Amino acid sequence: MQNSVKIDYFAVTVKETSPEKVLKDILLMPLENFALLPWGHNKYQFHYACSEIKVYFNQKLSNMGVYVELKGQGCRQYEEFLNGNENNWVTLVNRLYQYQVNFTRIDIANDIYDDSLSIPTIYDYCRRKLCVTRARHYDYYEKGELETGERVGETVVIGARGNQQWCVYNKLMEQIGKGKIITDKETWIRAELRCWQEKANIIATQIQSRKPLVAIYFEAINGHYRFVTPNAKDKNKRRRKNVKWWQEYVQTEKKTILSIKRDKPTLKQSEVWTEKQVSKTLAKLYIAKYEAYSQEKAETFIQNLLKIGMEKISELDEKEIEQYIREQHNSDNWGIKKDDLPEK
Known part of the structure; x- marks a missing residue:
């Protein structure tokens, strides 16, 4: 599997326009x-939601503007609406720059499958x-099972939240810890370049200029972080050469691609939770009803549960269902010939 990069958080404030105009003319979504x-966050009173695609606003036009937030899953869901050269991250940023905007956060994720980074080594x-x-600071986190002592998560974060961070964590451990079955990857490390405010606006400008996302990521990493040789004669570590493993990781830029595969994430967490937490209980109850009464009683019990659930579905739930259906009907690739792909 080839290493890849993708946008994994995209947040921007748009001034002097309505949320409906943001949806229609900027996001190009109906x-x-x-x-x-009728609720929001960070002093916003309302928001429009299409699953994890969120647009926050106040009832009256204010200096706060309209806040668009696509977290990781929201980015994957928005990619369902991208369409090659007609609509992509480059054209989205270009549409945003037709307004008064401030990019508050942009993350670029590098998925690494070739063992070129080791969290314990970092x-x-x-x-x-x-x-x-x-x-000035770094953090290291380790997560383990109390019963077995098995390590199920590890993360290193360099830098401060609100400015720029480089976060490296074991994505394979994280996914397995969530109960997911991963059969196509033996190793999976994710490195995230997280940029806020001024740094995010620099990244947005580079995206607008059609600079490949791979180049944006590795240029930022190479310019802000270096790991140098130990036991060097020069006591000034800033003059030391890069250690071999770091130099090799930086050179993986040549074989790293832009991720263009649709992940189809809507309701995925619900599916995993249902399989892990509910399926066994439902099976026990079904068997109990079947053995104690009849197959008809058991099936009626399951149907009644579905009926109760259907009565609880909200408008937001309906929109998530619609998004799920769109994702299943779309092809896996959202446009090979893209403006933001590097030229071959």
Whole structure:
């Protein structure tokens, strides 16, 4: 499997326009795809939601503007509406720049399948003061099972939230910990370049200029972080050469591609939770009803549960169902010939 990059968080504030105009003219999504919800966050009063695609606003036009937030799953869901050269991240940013905008956060994720990064090694070099960067702090997190002692998660974060961070974590461990069965990957490390405010606006400008996302990511990483050789004669570590493993990782840019495969994420968490937490209980109850009474009683019991659930479905639930259907009907690739792909 080839290493890849993708946008994994996209947040921007648009001034002096309505949320409906943002949906129609910027996101290019029909209003009927969204549920209007009477609450928000960060002092916003309302928001439109199409599953994890969120547009926050106030009842009256204010200096706060309209806030568009696509977290990781929201980015994957929005890609269902991208269509090659006609609509992609480049053209979206270009449409945004026709308004007064401020990009508040953009994350670029690098999925690594070739073992070119090791989280324990990165942590060891940070701990030994062999990381050259403008950042002042790093954090290391480890998650384990109390019963077995097995490590089920590990993360290194360099830099401060609100400015720029480079976060590297074991994605394979994370997915398995969530109960997902991964059969096509032996190793999966994710490195995320997280940029806020000024840094996010720089990334947006680079995207607008049609600079390949792979080049944007590796240029930022290579310019802000270095891991240098230990036990060098030069006591000034900033003059030391890069250690071999870091140099090899930086060179993976040549074989890293833009991720263009649709992940179809809507309701995926619900599916996993239902399979893991509910399926066994339902099976026990079905068998109990079947053995105690009859097959008809058991099936009626299951049908009644579905009926109760159907009565609880909200407008937001309906929009998530519609988004799920769209995702299943769309092809896996959302446009090979893209403006934001590097030229071959």
